[in-house]
Amino acid sequence: MKRFFLLSISLLCSISVTAQTQDAIDRFQFDPEITYDTSIPSPKDYLGYELGDEYTFHHEVMGYFEELANVSGKVTFHNYGETYERRKLNYVVITSEENQRNIDTIRETNYELANNPGNVNVTDQPVIVWLSYSVHGNEPSTSESAMQTAYRLAASLDSETANWLENAVVIIDPVLNPDGRDRYIYWYKSSQANVLNVDPNDLEHDEIWPGGRTNHYWFDLNRDWVWLIHPESRGRISVYQQWMPQVHLDFHEQGFNNNYFTMPGTTPRNHELPEDYEYWADVFGRGAIAEFDKAQVNFETRERFDFFYPGYGSSYPSIMGSIGMLAEQGGHSRGGRAVETDDGYVLTLRQRYLITTKMVFQ
Numbered sequence: 521m522k523r524f525f526l527l528s529i530s531l532l533c534s535i536s537v538t539a540q541t542q543d544a545i546d547r548f549q550f551d552p553e554i555t556y557d558t559s560i561p562s563p564k565d566y567l568g569y570e571l572g573d574e575y576t577f578h579h580e581v582m583g584y585f586e587e588l589a590n591v592s593g594k595v596t597f598h599n600y601g602e603t604y605e606r607r608k609l610n611y612v613v614i615t616s617e618e619n620q621r622n623i624d625t626i627r628e629t630n631y632e633l634a635n636n637p638g639n640v641n642v643t644d645q646p647v648i649v650w651l652s653y654s655v656h657g658n659e660p661s662t663s664e665s666a667m668q669t670a671y672r673l674a675a676s677l678d679s680e681t682a683n684w685l686e687n688a689v690v691i692i693d694p695v696l697n698p699d700g701r702d703r704y705i706y707w708y709k710s711s712q713a714n715v716l717n718v719d720p721n722d723l724e725h726d727e728i729w730p731g732g733r734t735n736h737y738w739f740d741l742n743r744d745w746v747w748l749i750h751p752e753s754r755g756r757i758s759v760y761q762q763w764m765p766q767v768h769l770d771f772h773e774q775g776f777n778n779n780y781f782t783m784p785g786t787t788p789r790n791h792e793l794p795e796d797y798e799y800w801a802d803v804f805g806r807g808a809i810a811e812f813d814k815a816q817v818n819f820e821t822r823e824r825f826d827f828f829y830p831g832y833g834s835s836y837p838s839i840m841g842s843i844g845m846l847a848e849q850g851g852h853s854r855g856g857r858a859v860e861t862d863d864g865y866v867l868t869l870r871q872r873y874l875i876t877t878k879m880v881f882q
């Protein structure tokens with residue numbers, strides 16, 4: 521159950537929806553102390569609304585990332601194919617401007633590190649971090665979070681972010697399943713009411729068949745990482761195999777009553793996972809939990825989600841030598857812009873994307 525312990529449950533039931541939502545927004549500010557380079561547009565500047573107020577179509581998400589690449593020397597924008605419905609599959613590479621000037625050497629050295637580690641002096645080599653969003657198209661807050669994450673990396677003026685970008689190359693794939701995402705968002709926008717209705721029985725909280733989870737052929741792309749049946753997977757893995765990241769995070773959403781799932785998952789695990797996997801999965805999981813404790817976000821860990829089947833976005837990267845991780849925010853297709861949980865708590869889209877963003881900046 522996802523519970524944000526603002527107040528006792530009984531008090532929650534007696535206060536207005538507006539008051540609950542405002543209180544949650546105050547608690548989930550995105551690091552308000554950070555100052556940003558005003559020459560870099562925020563998601564709001566580009567989209568015309570605050571992230572979380574609306575859902576963002578695939579082409580708008582891509583437009584924002586392309587704009588970041590146009591205005592920032594830290595960001596480059598790349599295509600890796602297109603879907604059956606001819607939507608573009610794109611990713612960005614974000615790192616310091618100095619690393620960007622040497623990006624081909626960094627990638628080639630990292631490739632050598634993956635294949636012949638004894639040949640590489642790793643002292644000056646940045647870590648490669650890959651972030652994947654919306655492989656399931658109706659788990660939509662994740663791609664909203666991708667925009668906030670990229671904005672922080674590209675525009676923040678704080679020394680911690682600068683330090684990260686000196687020591688890491690961050691690859692963001694904002695929408696792994698564009699056809700599924702847009703199928704969900706077209707349905708949602710055509711069903712949503714101008715007056716926000718948080719009742720889970722309302723039309724906008726009950727996505728119609730076949731839903732946006734799958735791609736054009738209703739195939740679950742989070743089962744295709746290793747088989748590469750579909751163009752989304754083939755294009756992505758052709759780039760992935762050139763980069764071979766050390767860290768991979770695959771962002772999902774689950775039912776809106778669930779607590780946030782963070783690493784590690786349940787057992788048994790695939791025996792091909794790297795030796796260091798258990799240690800690092802635990803380190804990253806505990807980092808997330810420390811942030812959740814600060815923000816009073818409930819979480820679950822170790823109870824669910826296997827890392828056995830090799831076609832997931834968690835286990836495939838792990839078998840390739842990365843620490844591949846799963847993250848699951850509560851919300852999913854029924855979350856809408858705001859929904860009342862079984863606890864009587866109103867979970868908003870804004871909270872969902874901010875909590876997922878916290879997973880990166882832990």
Ligand SMILES: [Zn+2]
Pocket residue numbers: 656659772773
């Ligand atoms: Zn999912």
